[in-house]
Amino acid sequence: MGIIQNIGKYFMMMYIVFSKPEKWKIFRRRFFEEMELIGVKSIPIVALMSAFMGAVIALQTASNMDNPLLPAYTVGYITRSSTILEFSPTIISLILAGKVGSNIASEVGTMRVTEQIDALEIMGVNSLSYLVLPKVTSAMIFFPVLIIFSIGLSLIGGWLSLKLSGLSSTETYIYGIRFFYRDSDIVYALTKTVVFAFLITSIASFKGYYTKGGSLDVGKSSTEAVVSASVAILIANFFLTQMFLL
């Protein structure tokens, strides 16, 4: 019953979030502020994760390819495919669920318990639209940029690891990356990312907005936000994969 009630509450919240902003000028300013906070400040962690992720995928693939029938370019092909289809959009989104999700839930939760949200409401400001809409929209626009960046760095990481370990040549790796390339894979990855961005920011905002109590409860909401967003990403990933690839 609790879960159904929460889902209902979540959809009602989203209905209010997507109402017209009080002033477009203020929305625009908040949108860019959130883009910096949620997106630009996530670049270092995304870069680090992606480079090592790509390096490990390439090394794992190369070291496990002992069948002589498999062409050498398979390493590049597998690195590219797993990075574009799964690792960059899903794993990076899970990382962002931790970083951005907890940040949003604790920020909004603190505003709730310190009555800042009540202050907004009493002034006549639609607090949900003012606080949550810029977060959701900026993430939905900037996360795909982060994922493109992540894909690029992951492939570079793979190349560097192969180069340094001597497991494959640059030409073979690049040939593998370009082999049987489909634009639709990128479309699939970016579509997934937009959905994940929406889930991360909206679930974290929901958990933060309905925080009750004090600072301890803000921490609890933050943890719940990360867990719920991660579970939602995994479930959505399953359905999106079925929809797009099967």
Next chain:
Amino acid sequence: MIEVINVNKTFGDNQILKDVSATFEKGKVNLIIGQSGSGKSVLAKCIVGLHEVDSGQILYDERDFTKMDRLQRKEIRQEIGMLFQGSALFDSMTVEQNIKFPLTMFTKMSKKEMQERVDFCLERVNLTGKNGLYPAECSGGMQKRIAIARAISMNPKYLFCDEPNSGLDPQTSILIDNLIREITYEYDITTIVITHDMNSVIEIGDNVTFINQGQNWWQGDRKSIITTDNPEINDFVFASDFMKEIKETLKKI
């Protein structure tokens, strides 16, 4: 003037407000007092619309707030200033940005006009030149004064103060009380103060409403609170032996 007529509010099986009726007059400091858990904060939250009432009416100068839709309420809310118990200043904004916030959201003032208004409000609460500070850099008393400045920035018709003296030393409390009283008289606004502070009751209570067990138990001014024989209000206001002695002395005078 704000009128509360037969307001009831229940949370689950717990009825917090029982047929509460009260009148809060314009140009006066109206206090709501009562023990913790008596329902005074719930009453205040019902008046400003943070809680929906189960039944009854809340009239803002004869405009029934309970029957209004979101847009109509929004208009009323722009006539309300509120000082929260914990100040509720926006941490991420400077003092100036906090005061400017409602002006940016709801007015078409030019930058220059906004700046003048901010400076005026800061001067009014004796915080001239503190524009660039962040709330975390200010003391509790300063935060309350900044919150008052923000509350008056839109020239409100109604001012709500939730425990304005909580966590403040006696001197700063008096300063805040005096500020609230001066602003009320100066701008002829309807001020409602929720308080536990007996010093505030005696100092600024033009009209005092005593809420007990979710009901309006007693209403009067700061002079009649001293002379009343109502046992509940005497137990609350003059709880200590020292205060009882003061009451007896004052009665004799």
